[in-house]
Amino acid sequence: MNPENRSYSVKQYMTALKQKVESTPAVWVHGVITQISEKPKVVYMSIADFEEGSVIPQATVSLSCFAAKFAAIKAKIASFDNPFEIKPQIKVQLLIRAEVYVPYGKLQAQILDIDPVYTLGELALTKSAILKKLAMEGLLDKNKSVPLAEMPLRVGLITGEGTAAYRDFSTKLAESPFAFHIVPAFAKMQGNKTESSVIEALETLRNDPELDVVCIVRGGGSKTDLTFFDSEALCRAVANYPIPVFTGIGHEIDRSLLDEVAYQACITPTDCAKHLIERAIESWDALIRATRNIAEGARNYLGEYKNELTTTGHQLQQILGRRFTQEKTTLAQIAVSLKKDMHFLFQSESGRIQRNEEGLRQGTRKIIEFEKAKFELNEQKVKAADPKQVLAKGYTLTLGANGKFIRNASELKPGDRITTRFRGGDVTSQVL
Template sequence: MQYMTSIRNKLAETPAVWVHGVITRLIEKGKVVYISIADFEEGNVKPIATVDLTCFAGQFAALRAKTENAATPFAIKEQLKVCFQIKAEVYIPSGKLQAKILDIDPVYTLGELALTRMAILKRLASEGLLEKNKMLPLPLMPLCIGLITGENTAAYKDFTTRLDASPFKFRVVPVFATMQGNSTEASILNALETLRDNDEIDIVCIVRGGGAKTDLNYFDSEALCRAVANYPIPVFTGIGHEIDRSLLDEVAGVYCITPTDCAKRIVEIAQESWSKLIETAKEIANATRLTLANCTQQLNSAGLRLSQKVSARIQAEKTRHALIRANLQKDTRFVLRDEFARVDRNAEGLKQGSRKILDLAKTRFELIETKVKGVDPQNIIAKGYTLTLDASGKFVRNAAQLKSGDTLRTRFKDGTVESVVR
């Protein structure tokens, strides 16, 4: 006991020092807050040194109030770079050496936060992500809206009330998420993925009402910014109050100052489209009426001209038909007279011609009969010629048909002689 007391007294003479590092653990347990800070090398996630710190709950509350009331407020949380004033001491009952937190330097953390924010903004700008979602075309009539906000919050009520008060039938598809604290990033990312699967959604709105300024630091998340910048449809943000602007607002397709302003902007887009539609409809109606009037006038003029032309054509056709009828009657008499005369001539011709045709045919028949008789074998034999037949009675026309021993029959005018070929 005396030994530990002497050590504590010796440590009491040691002056307090300022140390900085990243908070890797923060546990509030009863009246004591346990914090660990670590120092890291660039590019290495393994700490090169770690210090465990303690702080009474009352003292920690004072430190928290100090950071939250700074010109640019922030919350003491894990993964935050801080600069604490600490003093070494020993816990006598266990003989454990420990360090107690006395104060915090907000300027150091604010500087680190600003540098981090600037570095994220620079990376996003270099990759063209600040304008990527803004370049997506806004739907002309965004009636189906995906909404990411806290459940049963004033932001949800303000947003939906403003839409309900409009003359348009909006359909809101809410996905509730945590809008403050360490789970903000993961919760909103999950909500974005859920809404991505709904093909009917025209735009997505991320809204949050006012509150502690420290809560808005969660919307500087680089992962959130990248998700919104690369989102396939326009994303609207309405986070906090008019003076609040997070990195998420920088990459959003449309930045609005409050949830109500976000809903108002959507109504304005719908109203603009509706007004253009009404104006276009009026222009079409006026143009249609003018076109119909012109067409009616043109049709009336064309009808009148057509009526005049048809009447003139009918009269001309009547005159032509009357002339044709008169000519036809006159020509028919001439044609009938000529045809009757031709028929009479043909009748007489048939009488005379028939006899001539029969006489000519008879003469031709007699000539043919004379030729036939001239080539009759009997008449040829009678002139002194002979007719030689083989044993089968066929004509023998040349010697090549015969061989030795064949029997021949030769017909003469006055009889037949048989002979044998040798």
């Protein structure tokens, strides 16, 4: 039978392929971790190649590693001075051996070892590149240039909820003699969600206009946790923050990129709280010194002017003494003049009163005589106006039926009865 016409079952083909592939010796392969999933017995991972500036992989290989082997690899990484976490987005160089899984026809490779030096170099290059970019944009010192309150008593705190870092930080502030007020914004402080969680907490605290400072703290732990604070996005958020940001990430030797852009980088949460207390103490001492300087200056000022005031007082006393003597002499002269004027005025008024008194005596008699003459004249006029006197002279008076005097003929009409009064009696008649 012609070999080209020979037919194989799928299993035969995949088994032959497996033998061929697995005869390939183990090799070192480097790439970017795109996916990792840790199961109880096996860890699955994918690494890929990317063109610069592109997120589309050029080639991808699926990997697997037994859990015990993966634990040994992580222990190997932890033994280095600058360990890192095996996670997506970091570059690794792995020793792998190709395998074919016949039941699913899947080509994959088993992880045998890792080269930590390769990854550390890549991480260092990445960290250096980010640091250089931040420096060129002026972000390393931007937050450091933000004014820090003299008494930073209102503190925004970003840390894990219920953590030792929170307790250490808040306890240290509570033990101080100052009334610190903590506004917490809890966040994830390790793992892949560190960046987004801390940035979200920063935005939450930004809405509080009364905060004086924000502190990002976490306690000690694995050195691999430090890499989460090398995030470029997180560094930019802190660098551009409107108020000072303190860090106390709990690593005494290594510094994260976040420490580089922060206003103040502290080694532990307690040290971070200590810096705030020291700032408050410095401000308090400065206030006390200023108060003492003001008091001392006031005492010196009063001392300098005390003699001047005393001299001025003596001069004023002398001036007032002379003025008092002058005024006393003037008043005495006025009193003598006033006494003379009053004596003259008294005599003048006394003479006038005597003249008025004599005038009153003579005037009263003349007034009475004048009024008496007027009365007698009026009496004569009244008597002359008496009707009896008119009748005595031969005149008559005409009265109407009602007894009223008739003064005009127009008041009468035919038939009216009238009475004409004469000196000797009355005559009644009727108008025709």
